[in-house]
Amino acid sequence: MHRFAIYDLDKTITYAPTWTSFLLLASRLIAPWRLLLLPVLGAVTIGYALKLVGRGRLKELAHALLIGPRVPVAKLEAVAALFAEGVVPGETYAGARARIAADRAEGYEVLIATASYALYVRAIAERLGVGTVIGTLAEVRDGYVLARISGENCYGPAKLRMIEAWLAGQGIARGEATVRFYSDHVSDAPTLAWADEAFAVNAHAPLREMAKARGWAVVDWERQPRNLLPLGRN
Structure with missing residues (x-):
């Protein structure tokens, strides 16, 4: 019998969603002038709120606007490594890290399954000692990351389909x-x-109400006080 412990990432392991923070860092490091396009992204986000733009398409447009439609893989991997250094451990729940270690000690293979782009989540996973990431995939062609999703956006029912496919x-x-x-x-x-x-x-x-109705365990991990974070974190 195989044992798997599968974790969502944003607000499950991390304190906050990671995609926007990664986008802003990548924009600053790769093409700072693209930050001028934030108002355009704001308009696209309003379109999403009005259900004029789908969740996956919102990701593609945000990627194209703030990072660019075609970026070398090596550049994004470098940004991902830098981003992950700022996330682990300083922006992750100590309870999550402890539970990952406990699952591993019980013989479970730990995976992360997230709607966030796997292209940067892999760097976070590596620092958590997690070897497998099931996430939204960006299309890669000729050594360049394109602002297009390859396959499904790993969200909702699609996440389950992607886990089953894995x-x-x-x-x-x-x-x-x-x-x-x-x-x-x-x-x-x-x-x-x-x-x-x-x-x-x-x-x-x-989810708390659903968990109560269905008998699912409810767990709350507290944030680490800021004054206890390693020096250099903010």
Whole structure:
């Protein structure tokens, strides 16, 4: 029997969402002039709120506006490494890091499954000692990262499909695996319901209510006080 502990990333392991922070850092380091396009991105975000733009398309447009439509892989990997240094451990819950270590000690293979782009989450995962990331994939062509999603945006039901596809790719049937899944958001309800053990972590109100109704464990990890963070973090 295979054992997997699968974690969402944003607000489950990290204090806050990571995509916007990564975008801004990448923009500053790769093409600072693109920060002038933030008002355009704001307009696109309003379109998303009005349901005129889909979640995946919003990501693509944000990528194109703030990073560029075509960026060398090596450049983004360098930014990802720098970004991850600022996230781990300073912007991650100590409780999450401890639980990852505990799962690993119990014989679980730890994965991260996130709607965020795998292109930078892999650097965060590496610093957490996590070897597998299931996330939204950017299209890569001829050594360049394009501002287009390859496949599905790893969100909601698509996240579960991508986890199942990963298991199938490993040659593992669902009945051959025990799965724990951790998430803060109700959008992950399909995967939480699919898991053998579901954990609502730092859950917002809708997920907290759902967890209570379905008998899922509810876990709250506290933020580390800022004055206890390593020097240089802010």
